[in-house]
Amino acid sequence: MQTTKLTKNQIVTLDIIDLSYEGLGVAKVDGYPLFVENALPQEQVEAIITKVGRNFGFAKTKKILQDSPDRVTDYDPKYIQTGIAPLIHWRYERQLAFKRQQVVNNFEKQHLDIEVHPTVGAEHPLAYRNKAQIPVRTVKGQATTGFFRSRSHDLVPLEDYLIQDPKIDAEINRIRDLLRQLQIQGYDENRNRGDVRHIMVRRATATGEMMVVLVITSTKMKHLPQLLAAIQANSEVTSLYLNVNAKKTNVILGSKFELVAGQEYITDEILGKQFRISPQSFFQVNHEQTQKLYQLAIDAAELTGQETVVDAYSGIGTIGLSMADHAQEVIGVEVVKQAVQDAQVNAAINGIDNAQFVVGKTEDVLAKWAQEQRQIDVLVVDPPRKGLDASLISSIQALRPQKIVYISCNPATLARDLNLLRADYQALHTTPVDMFPMTKHVESVTSLELIH
Numbered sequence: 001m002q003t004t005k006l007t008k009n010q011i012v013t014l015d016i017i018d019l020s021y022e023g024l025g026v027a028k029v030d031g032y033p034l035f036v037e038n039a040l041p042q043e044q045v046e047a048i049i050t051k052v053g054r055n056f057g058f059a060k061t062k063k064i065l066q067d068s069p070d071r072v073t074d075y076d077p078k079y080i081q082t083g084i085a086p087l088i089h090w091r092y093e094r095q096l097a098f099k100r101q102q103v104v105n106n107f108e109k110q111h112l113d114i115e116v117h118p119t120v121g122a123e124h125p126l127a128y129r130n131k132a133q134i135p136v137r138t139v140k141g142q143a144t145t146g147f148f149r150s151r152s153h154d155l156v157p158l159e160d161y162l163i164q165d166p167k168i169d170a171e172i173n174r175i176r177d178l179l180r181q182l183q184i185q186g187y188d189e190n191r192n193r194g195d196v197r198h199i200m201v202r203r204a205t206a207t208g209e210m211m212v213v214l215v216i217t218s219t220k221m222k223h224l225p226q227l228l229a230a231i232q233a234n235s236e237v238t239s240l241y242l243n244v245n246a247k248k249t250n251v252i253l254g255s256k257f258e259l260v261a262g263q264e265y266i267t268d269e270i271l272g273k274q275f276r277i278s279p280q281s282f283f284q285v286n287h288e289q290t291q292k293l294y295q296l297a298i299d300a301a302e303l304t305g306q307e308t309v310v311d312a313y314s315g316i317g318t319i320g321l322s323m324a325d326h327a328q329e330v331i332g333v334e335v336v337k338q339a340v341q342d343a344q345v346n347a348a349i350n351g352i353d354n355a356q357f358v359v360g361k362t363e364d365v366l367a368k369w370a371q372e373q374r375q376i377d378v379l380v381v382d383p384p385r386k387g388l389d390a391s392l393i394s395s396i397q398a399l400r401p402q403k404i405v406y407i408s409c410n411p412a413t414l415a416r417d418l419n420l421l422r423a424d425y426q427a428l429h430t431t432p433v434d435m436f437p438m439t440k441h442v443e444s445v446t447s448l449e450l451i452h
């Protein structure tokens, strides 16, 4: 609670004592926490207060009075302002230690005593993202691409997105130029008007195949045939889709994808296997780090060839299919139907005949299997940020797989779930893997064993 009278726009001198999980510097004024943009631990900054809340406030650095020895100085502040790379001003080794510490802090909150290994860092912490969803707006009369300033919908024009595959950047810039030549307008969200809302591009790192999805407000827009023909003129675009989203909403994609040209999918390669990816399907965004993450999951499963492995939240089947050679059988469970169809095709193109994939919610499917008293030896879970459903924990306790491999993109829900499982499962260790360098996101693999 605020005891000192701080006010918005007040200039204060702050000693930064920590970094929040959001990547903001933490300072305290008479015990009142302030979260400070562009400030690092060990720094002293002059800052302007931007928001004063009941229990905490926000501030923005105006001047650094004392630098952290770990500060990186040669960066463009746009990458912090847009949230593209909120940790870019911190030495990469410090980012890795910070991510490990996030896991440790969350485990401590749940009184969990689990060994946390050092974060597995990336050799290429920039230019790694294989997927982009870039907003298109009209700025000064012409279609413009970029990123929104954090917590706003003000477009910051960009040409270099720093953490994206540069070939994706080039394609976005090329399409933006085509929009300008054809005088096609970007979306105006206040009036729900304009033609092109977003450009989504995915590029398979191993094969170079590129998928472009143009998100438009209506297929009746002017010059659409010319635009589509010009996009296809780049031979690297092997798949071109239209997605119509006419609604006044922040959701990027409409529900229907229409293939305009090329193949329905792009194909990437992970740990020597081919994976076809449809536009609706989840696919890990960092190719280099995904292979490390999956290898850790395979190692944690300690398969002998005899096991029934369940790959829950299986996406296009990447993890299950990477384990299939070492297991008796693999069953994937995934809620997105198109992703399950991709997974089935992926099993076939890799000549894998001991893997099947089921459409459904993991919590529903495993509840049914628990009732049927099915035998599962190894359960791999890779849920979204909200973690495991409470009912899934009960099903796991009924099914009692010998091993669980928990891949998590949110250490808070990971710690919550490990705590719920602790009576039945011992967590052996957790390894954070830096899937999203320069950002605050923390991915990890935890290995658990049934307590008999």
Ligand SMILES: C[S@@+](CC[C@H](N)C(=O)[O-])C[C@H]1O[C@@H](n2cnc3c(N)ncnc32)[C@H](O)[C@@H]1O
Pocket (backbone or CB within 6 Å): 282, 283, 284, 312, 313, 314, 315, 316, 317, 318, 319, 333, 334, 335, 336, 339, 360, 361, 362, 363, 382, 383, 384, 409
């Ligand atoms: C973090 S991704 C992991 C996908 C895959 N394991 C991989 O490495 O590419 C989570 C996946 O879970 C799916 N999903 C979300 N909620 C689900 C649920 N309740 N049951 C099954 N799948 C779900 C999403 O569609 C997504 O494909």
